[in-house]
Amino acid sequence: MHCTYLQAINQCDADLLHFWHKFIKAPEGSLRKFEVQKQLADAMAHRTHIDSSIKLVGKLLFGIENGPEVLKTVRPTGQPLVDDWDRLKSLVRTFETHCGSISQYGMKHMRSIICNAGIKQEQMAEASALACASFPSSSWSSLHRGFSA
Known part of the structure; x- marks a missing residue:
């Protein structure tokens, strides 16, 4: 029996939830389950790549100590x-x-602060x-998805 409940999720996480539901519904041991598992793994690898790349870019642009803090900066209300x-x-x-593609997920990191x-x-x-x-070549690459902006 599956428990069903509704919970709000961040829009940037909707793709992961989509892949997760497809994975759960796919028959065990099927090619479909394997393909969806790969899609989910690719999406997670893309996020890890974006997270680490933007953090490193921030450190390179603003300094090792200041970079992470600068990237977290939020403008005051009204600006x-x-x-x-x-x-x-x-x-x-x-x-x-x-x-590679920053995707909707990565746009939250840019936050226009740079x-x-x-x-x-x-x-x-x-x-x-x-x-x-190295340039990522998965389905999340800008080679396949084009530019986000």
């Missing part, structure tokens, strides 16, 4: 989320060129290239 939307789009595309801190595209390109020595 616009982003100073320059075109710059944010450019920085996201630059990151994705070197590190853009609002005045980071230039050249700085982002250099930090992203250093942070992402």
Whole structure:
């Protein structure tokens, strides 16, 4: 018997929940179960890659000690989320060129703080290239999904 209950989930986690439900429903030992397990593992690996890449980019841009704190910065109420939307789009595309698709999940990390801190595209390109020595080629790659911004 399955217990059914409703619980709010973060929109960024909806894809994981989708894969998890497909995995649970797939017949044990089936090719379908194996394929869905791989999709779930790829999604989790993508998230791990994005988490570590953005943390390293933050450290490279803002310093080892300051980077993690700067990336957690939230603007005060009443201030616009982003100073320059075109710059944010450019920085996201630059990151994705070197590190793969940031996806909806990764957008929460950007939080536009890198853009609002005045980071230039050249700085982002250099930090992203250093942070992402290898380009991911899973289905979550920007090669397959295109750019997020």
